[in-house]
Amino acid sequence: MVSSLLSEALSSPTDVLLSFYDAYDHGALDDFPKAVAKHFSDIFRTEEAFSEIPPLIPSRSYNDRALVRFRALVQDTSLSPEIYLSRLRDGKCGGWGMTETPQGDGDDSDFDFNHLRDSSVLWAVSVPGETEWYQSASDGHPLARADQHVESLRAHKYPIPGGTHYGVQIKMYINSGNDIPKTTDVLNFVGILSNEPQVLHAESDESIIVPTLHVLFVREHHLNIFEASPEPFQHHVREELLSWIADEALGGDRDAAEWVLLTYVARVQSRTRSLNPPSLTLSHFPSPTSSLPPLPALCHLLSLILPLHVTLSLSLDMLNSVPFAPESVNEDLHSGYLQLAQGTAVLMTESGIQEGKLIERGVLNVRTIQQVIDTQTLAYKFPFSEFSFPTDINFVILAEGTKSALFQTDVTFPLNSPSTSDLYKLNSDIKLPSIDKLEAFRRLILSAKAGNIEVTEAISEHIQEDFVRQRKTDDAMSPEDLKRTITLARLICLTMYDSSVTVDGWERAKELNRRRMARFA
Incomplete structure (x- = not known):
């Protein structure tokens, strides 16, 4: 039946x-x-x-x-x-x-x-x-x-x-x-x-x-389409994923690969407390030469492991002509580039930005992008009003200089003297892992992105005491540094299938950030 x-x-x-x-x-x-x-x-x-x-x-x-x-x-x-x-x-x-x-000439009323x-x-x-x-x-x-x-x-x-x-x-x-x-x-x-x-x-x-x-x-529809794995977390899967990203798309820079991974598995934790996903700028990312593909290998690699991925190749012409926020025209809502589903990973490249002038729309677009990065809200424009709606979008920006030319992000990470040819490849030149390995990579990312993690009272006390010790030797440490490192520890532990932040995860976060700061020196 x-x-x-x-x-x-x-x-x-x-x-x-x-x-x-x-x-x-x-x-x-x-x-x-x-x-x-x-x-x-x-x-x-x-x-x-x-x-x-x-x-x-x-x-x-x-x-x-x-x-x-x-x-x-x-x-x-x-x-x-x-x-x-x-x-x-x-x-x-x-x-x-x-x-x-149809009733012919009958009474329709x-x-x-x-x-x-x-x-x-x-x-x-x-x-x-x-x-x-x-x-x-x-x-x-x-x-x-x-x-x-x-x-x-x-x-x-x-x-x-x-x-x-x-x-x-x-x-x-x-x-x-x-x-x-x-x-x-x-x-x-x-x-x-x-x-x-x-x-x-x-x-x-x-x-x-x-x-x-x-x-x-x-x-x-739930972003994580995989059922819970019957097998416990395998540490080598995370390490192999980082090595693959580094070797095939980031000139072997494993720390850069980890920052990219952690940025893309993050999501909004609390809107009331402004616990938004961190944004990342990869600086010293060279522009492609005429003999190389126009898009970085990272674009193709991300499309193989992430569920929702958009690459925005920024240029002054694009910023000046294409709307990034939805706008009502004659009572019809036109979409904008950033009207995206929660969980979308955005990779923005700045190699196409040359000398020139931003007109009014371009200035508004830059402000719109920065607003989403900072607040995870997107303003919809109507004839006599403007309303902001929540977003949950991850941003990584590839910048040729020491920082982004147009935007401020939570973290800037300098690539380690990359060779341009290692960063721009044809899709066919990227070495692919086995199908089973790719699925393991995807499962790890989606599980981490959908996972929940807590900070227990014991680890909270450990972090506070450790932070006080650090302040005694480095008075430049601020509450924002503490907040950022806790967020980093959460993300590291999520990618290791932990249910709560661990001392090991906290130490890994501190060390990852220490190595980042050493790059600037």
């Missing part, structure tokens, strides 16, 4: 919805959308069943009213709700894209107002920066990749200009009040796909036909 219902839901979700409606208590229609969500989520409750739902991706065609799943970033929640008839005049189910059969309901309307896009391996692993099988650029409707609503993606109008029928999805949430929407008109902006009747997903149920 379950398998036949599963098969029918996959092949004809509309028929399953209509059958469920016919059997439902019509005296409780207010609860019908919640019942629909439970009914369909029960059908696809197992991972095996869920993976059978076709994913919505660019360059693939779908039948009208096909059942699809769309792992997407919520880009715009400001669209007006839509009124629909929950029960049509013929007694059939309304909503989910099902409307009245002959309906029961008590059957009017409203649906929430959102705009969602493919998750920006989602790496190929992570996309494949999240969906249970490799996804077909577009081998050419795919034009997407309303491309200005995607954070990365020119990026291949799917943009979809989302219609949700559960009245969730303030619990509707928020901007930059990443969710798995499962529903019936159709093509419907969308009004371009409130002051015009002009509309275009866009892909529209009528949501049956929503499943949360």
Whole structure:
């Protein structure tokens, strides 16, 4: 019975919805959308069943009213709700894209107002920066990749200009009040796909036909897609990961590799106490020569081990022309480069910044980037107001000089006399570890990024006493130094699968920072 219902839901979700409606208590229609969500989520409750739902991706065609799943970033929640008839005049189910059969010259107003309901309307896009391996692993099988650029409707609503993606109008029928999805949430929407008109902006009747997903149920998406490993932490995996990053992308600089790793596994710990992920500048990172690839090898290497990764090759032209913050234009929210999912790793290169002038937009973009680095909030611009929304984005900046030309970061780490040819390689020149080793690297990173760690009372006392001893010999030590070293110790212990900060982790953090300071000497 379950398998036949599963098969029918996959092949004809509309028929399953209509059958469920016919059997439902019509005296409780207010609860019908919640019942629909439970009914369909029960059908696809197992991972095996869920993976059978076709994913919505660019360059693939779908039948009208096909059942699809769309792992997407919520880009715009400001669209007006839509009124629909929950029960049509013929007694059939309304909503989910099902409307009245045309009645010729009949009176369209002959309906029961008590059957009017409203649906929430959102705009969602493919998750920006989602790496190929992570996309494949999240969906249970490799996804077909577009081998050419795919034009997407309303491309200005995607954070990365020119990026291949799917943009979809989302219609949700559960009245969730303030619990509707928020901007930059990443969710798995499962529903019936159709093509419907969308009004371009409130002051015009002009509309275009866009892909529209009528949501049956929503499943949360967690960044860590790996189950807990039955094996204990293996110290050599962490060491091999650091050596691989150093040797293949950072000219053999192992300390630089550790700073990069720790920066990218960090996340916001507490917004009230401003415990944000540290930002990092790798200084003395030379620009590529004309005979070398334009992007550093680190870009490709990171895409092999991180789930969400975006490279921003900064230039004055880019800063002066491309928005980095979302902005409402004619009541339509245009996206910006930094409207990214929580957990996204951003690598910014400054090699393209030459002499020139920043115009007003460029100055605003620099301020926007710095605001996100400092506060982990991104300001959305509206005609008469500005609202800040929380972010959780990791930043590493590659700077040619002794520090970043435009930004201030929490940590600056000078690369150790790198050879330019060791930093810029073709993808094919990067030596790859085995598939099993790569998966171990990915598992370590995602486990560390999702992990929680505490500072016990005993280790807290040890740290305080140690800090007091250090202040006696170095009065330049400040509370900020203490805060930074504790954060570093947390991250080190997370990458070693510890549940709490250890004395060893504290000592490692002190030594790592000591070696960093020695570079400046």
